[in-house]
Amino acid sequence: MNTQIVLASRPIGEPTLNDFRTVSTAIPKPAAGEVLLATKFLSLDPYMRGRMSATKSYAEPVALGGVMVGQTVSEVLESADPTYRTGEIVLSANGWQTHAVAPGKTLRKLDAEIAPVSYALGILGTPGKTAYCALLDIGRPKPGETVVVSAASGAVGSVAGQIAKIKGCRVVGIAGSDEKCTYVTDVLGFDQCINRRKADLPKALAQVCPNGIDVYFDNTAGTILTAVLGLINVGARIPLVGLIEHYNATALPAGPYLGPLLTNRAKIEGFLVSDHSAHSAAFARDVAGWMRDGKLHYKEDVLDGLDKAPQGLIGMLRGENFGKLIVRVS
Amino acid sequence: MNTQIVLASRPIGEPTLNDFRTVSTAIPKPAAGEVLLATKFLSLDPYMRGRMSATKSYAEPVALGGVMVGQTVSEVLESADPTYRTGEIVLSANGWQTHAVAPGKTLRKLDAEIAPVSYALGILGTPGKTAYCALLDIGRPKPGETVVVSAASGAVGSVAGQIAKIKGCRVVGIAGSDEKCTYVTDVLGFDQCINRRKADLPKALAQVCPNGIDVYFDNTAGTILTAVLGLINVGARIPLVGLIEHYNATALPAGPYLGPLLTNRAKIEGFLVSDHSAHSAAFARDVAGWMRDGKLHYKEDVLDGLDKAPQGLIGMLRGENFGKLIVRVS
Numbered sequence: 001m002n003t004q005i006v007l008a009s010r011p012i013g014e015p016t017l018n019d020f021r022t023v024s025t026a027i028p029k030p031a032a033g034e035v036l037l038a039t040k041f042l043s044l045d046p047y048m049r050g051r052m053s054a055t056k057s058y059a060e061p062v063a064l065g066g067v068m069v070g071q072t073v074s075e076v077l078e079s080a081d082p083t084y085r086t087g088e089i090v091l092s093a094n095g096w097q098t099h100a101v102a103p104g105k106t107l108r109k110l111d112a113e114i115a116p117v118s119y120a121l122g123i124l125g126t127p128g129k130t131a132y133c134a135l136l137d138i139g140r141p142k143p144g145e146t147v148v149v150s151a152a153s154g155a156v157g158s159v160a161g162q163i164a165k166i167k168g169c170r171v172v173g174i175a176g177s178d179e180k181c182t183y184v185t186d187v188l189g190f191d192q193c194i195n196r197r198k199a200d201l202p203k204a205l206a207q208v209c210p211n212g213i214d215v216y217f218d219n220t221a222g223t224i225l226t227a228v229l230g231l232i233n234v235g236a237r238i239p240l241v242g243l244i245e246h247y248n249a250t251a252l253p254a255g256p257y258l259g260p261l262l263t264n265r266a267k268i269e270g271f272l273v274s275d276h277s278a279h280s281a282a283f284a285r286d287v288a289g290w291m292r293d294g295k296l297h298y299k300e301d302v303l304d305g306l307d308k309a310p311q312g313l314i315g316m317l318r319g320e321n322f323g324k325l326i327v328r329v330s
Numbered sequence: 331m332n333t334q335i336v337l338a339s340r341p342i343g344e345p346t347l348n349d350f351r352t353v354s355t356a357i358p359k360p361a362a363g364e365v366l367l368a369t370k371f372l373s374l375d376p377y378m379r380g381r382m383s384a385t386k387s388y389a390e391p392v393a394l395g396g397v398m399v400g401q402t403v404s405e406v407l408e409s410a411d412p413t414y415r416t417g418e419i420v421l422s423a424n425g426w427q428t429h430a431v432a433p434g435k436t437l438r439k440l441d442a443e444i445a446p447v448s449y450a451l452g453i454l455g456t457p458g459k460t461a462y463c464a465l466l467d468i469g470r471p472k473p474g475e476t477v478v479v480s481a482a483s484g485a486v487g488s489v490a491g492q493i494a495k496i497k498g499c500r501v502v503g504i505a506g507s508d509e510k511c512t513y514v515t516d517v518l519g520f521d522q523c524i525n526r527r528k529a530d531l532p533k534a535l536a537q538v539c540p541n542g543i544d545v546y547f548d549n550t551a552g553t554i555l556t557a558v559l560g561l562i563n564v565g566a567r568i569p570l571v572g573l574i575e576h577y578n579a580t581a582l583p584a585g586p587y588l589g590p591l592l593t594n595r596a597k598i599e600g601f602l603v604s605d606h607s608a609h610s611a612a613f614a615r616d617v618a619g620w621m622r623d624g625k626l627h628y629k630e631d632v633l634d635g636l637d638k639a640p641q642g643l644i645g646m647l648r649g650e651n652f653g654k655l656i657v658r659v660s
Contacts, residue, residue, distance in 0.1 A: 058593045254584035261600035263388045269597035
């Protein structure tokens with residue numbers, strides 16, 4: 001049987017376990033050009049909270065009763081597409097279920113010899129490419145500049161900060177625990193990391209950014225963005241990549257006062273990775289090279305079993321994960 | 331004697347007449363390379379409110395007891411710089427006073443044959459160039475796009491909207507009275523204009539922008555920016571040129587929720603005209619040409635006498651002026 005986790009109700013504020021429901025359906029059969037897949041790993045990402053709401057964003061919401069969406073690393077069980085053979089591992093977007101049929105042309109083969117296949121959900125996939133493109137295309141960091149990264153130990157922030165270090169910047173992370181901060185400085189090599197739960201953020205940021213802030217890689221918006229705006233330099237660039245602080249908001253939240261943008265001729269620019277497919281080759285080449293050279297570190301936070309996915313997403317929105325959150329499904 | 335208006339106290343919130351003081355001093359003598367000037371016209375602009383506060387912005391505040399700053403059109407009374415002769419009219423920055431000495435090299439000669447000399451304080455000067463550069467460099471309007479302009483009958487907004495029309499856009503203004511709105515549509519040629527004091531702004535904007543908003547030329551920030559963000563299209567550009575709604579704020583105001591920037595991959599970018607001197611020649615050529623062709627209309631709101639300047643600035647921050655506000659000093 002195919003075990004699926006579907007959207008039972010649209011959450012108001014923080015999702016609860018009751019917003020999800022587990023159902024069993026027959027394992028589907030692949031038609032010509034299709035492949036039957038068994039999910040090995042499911043990616044959990046903050047954007048999924050947006051899909052649980054009725055509001056159309058850049059993508060359609062999940063329907064009530066529909067399978068929760070998500071990228072997966074899957075194994076070919078049966079193929080009606082000559083390109084794929086049983087046992088091959090592919091990147092797909094099968095969502096929160098153990099099995100799925102997908103058109104062969106929507107899949108990408110993964111090679112376990114090059115990197116653990118689950119990395120395709122993180123540093124070698126959408127989160128890594130988000131970090132690479134948003135930092136380089138919008139942030140445009142120059143050597144010696146100060147770059148601040150929120151959610152610094154997460155799937156996107158950890159890569160963005162390490163690339164900024166490779167580009168010769170002074171890099172300051174913001175994370176949610178002392179343990180995460182130690183990882184960010186000692187393993188990822190950021191120059192400083194602030195524990196946002198302990199520090200007076202504007203004061204702590206001013207202390208570790210004596211020359212102001214040139215680039216802020218924004219995964220969170222909210223209070224961190226407000227604190228950063230008080231310290232930006234002339235010509236600062238702020239790629240707006242995530243809104244973690246707001247995903248559970250029940251009313252339209254306020255934002256920061258934008259006066260500092262004017263006085264500093266600075267910009268905030270929204271980013272979606274799907275606009276940047278032109279940079280896929282450069283991303284793959286650069287990130288693979290940096291990993292080979294030991295310049296990029298990566299940490300996974302693995303939950304065992306599809307049934308852990310709902311609590312995993314709820315916890316991620318609270319900042320409870322440590323590293324890229326994935327679910328080992330089989 | 332030289333009559334000067336100086337900053338008597340730093341306003342909290344809206345300035346009052348008591349924040350200004352009129353003093354008389356001796357008329358200064360020009361040293362070698364300097365020129366003695368009599369002020370003919372003084373420009374009043376919203377940025378002056380910022381200079382009355384102690385906070386350093388992109389420029390130093392006016393000192394307590396110091397002469398209020400501002401651009402002037404002045405007449406040469408006495409010259410110790412061979413470049414200038416008595417009776418010539420120049421653009422200077424002498425501030426709120428009847429006389430001043432200035433180094434010849436800081437002046438620019440004005441030719442009354444080409445345009446009324448006071449236009450150098452408006453459409454042919456800093457406000458016009460602000461409109462031109464912020465719209466074209468950051469807004470980058472394309473034919474058929476929808477451009478919204480706040481403070482649409484003002485010195486900057488009126489020029490920005492007319493240039494957007496010249497570039498083939500559908501242009502919607504926002505202004506503070508029915509009279510201003512009629513001027514904006516019937517004289518300036520905008521497609522629509524919304525009276526922000528009467529309309530439910532989000533609803534009215536949605537009605538006149540059925541295809542969304544591609545460029546928002548923002549002179550105000552605040553509630554208008556919030557309403558606009560609900561309607562922006564993918565790739566929208568928002569030059570942030572002024573913060574009129576906030577200049578009298580006594581505490582750091584909140585800003586808009588920035589989620590729409592992310593979902594639409596849109597940007598807000600601060601603008602200061604002093605960064606754009608490279609475009610001075612193109613600005614002068616284009617705007618002079620458009621005026622000659624009758625494609626650019628311009629309206630001055632003239633106060634008579636330097637003593638009217640304090641109330642003029644106070645009223646401008648309330649939106650009481652209609653057109654570019656200047657003071658005829660002599």
